[in-house]
Amino acid sequence: MTQLADSVVLITGANGGLGTEFVRQALARGARRVYATARQPRAWDDGRVVPLALDVTDEASVAAAASAAPDTTIVVNNAGTSGGRSLLTMPLEAVRAVYETNVFGPIAVAQAFAPVLAKNGGGALIGIHSALSWLARPGAYPSTKAALWSVTNTLRLELAGQKTQVVGAHLAYADTLMTAHRTNVDKADPRDIVAAADLPSAYGRTHWAG
Numbered sequence: 001m002t003q004l005a006d007s008v009v010l011i012t013g014a015n016g017g018l019g020t021e022f023v024r025q026a027l028a029r030g031a032r033r034v035y036a037t038a039r040q041p042r043a044w045d046d047g048r049v050v051p052l053a054l055d056v057t058d059e060a061s062v063a064a065a066a067s068a069a070p071d072t073t074i075v076v077n078n079a080g081t082s083g084g085r086s087l088l089t090m091p092l093e094a095v096r097a098v099y100e101t102n103v104f105g106p107i108a109v110a111q112a113f114a115p116v117l118a119k120n121g122g123g124a125l126i127g128i129h130s131a132l133s134w135l136a137r138p139g140a141y142p143s144t145k146a147a148l149w150s151v152t153n154t155l156r157l158e159l160a161g162q163k164t165q166v167v168g169a170h171l172a173y174a175d176t177l178m179t180a181h182r183t184n185v186d187k188a189d190p191r192d193i194v195a196a197a198d199l200p201s202a203y204g205r206t207h208w209a210g
């Protein structure tokens, strides 16, 4: 099982609500270094955090991040976007954009970081799915998270040979920018969601639900 103690963790979408918690709790649980990647990296108040530019929809950006973070042992594919109220009325371009971020982005990150993880002993790759991977709702988001769930399952098979643990998180509403417009639903505190993920042991499972 991959351990967080002395690990080097790379998190996509690290400036977001859950991303920020993944950074903070990885540090609290003993990560040696955390690459906090974002489209627009920001400064952090801990010397173990290395801000890094990474747009998951830009292959050159993903490749550059993989080169800049060669000691990574754990990748958290956290970046994501919601979007659109109806698959029937959204412009196809807008549907594609949600897929680019939520499906092709994590695949691009997995492709770029698989050799890095292999070189560093296998490590772990974590996909951030959703309860909506399992439930139908209007718009593009649920089907992207269903696809990502399947992507994670395939990556688990494809990365088994290099001893990379591949897990996925299925979480319900957390109180972040992504859900700010949802005022009539119960939302969990991102701190509790990431804590419930119990990262070190989650890395030994195939998925967790929070």
Ligand SMILES: NC(=O)c1ccc[n+]([C@@H]2O[C@H](COP(=O)([O-])OP(=O)(O)OC[C@H]3O[C@@H](n4cnc5c(N)ncnc54)[C@H](OP(=O)(O)O)[C@@H]3O)[C@@H](O)[C@H]2O)c1
Pocket: 012, 013, 014, 015, 016, 017, 018, 019, 038, 039, 040, 054, 055, 056, 057, 077, 078, 079, 080, 081, 101, 105, 128, 129, 130, 131, 171, 172, 173, 174, 175, 176, 177, 178, 179
């Ligand atoms: N909140 C929930 O209820 C919930 C439930 C289930 C699953 N999730 C999943 O949890 C993950 C984190 O979401 P969140 O709730 O923390 O939302 P959030 O606060 O909106 O954070 C999402 C982050 O993803 C980043 N991002 C978007 N497109 C990107 C791209 N092309 N390249 C790199 N980063 C990009 C955003 O960066 P910018 O700051 O540059 O926009 C933002 O920092 C997502 O995958 C989401 O689908 C959330």
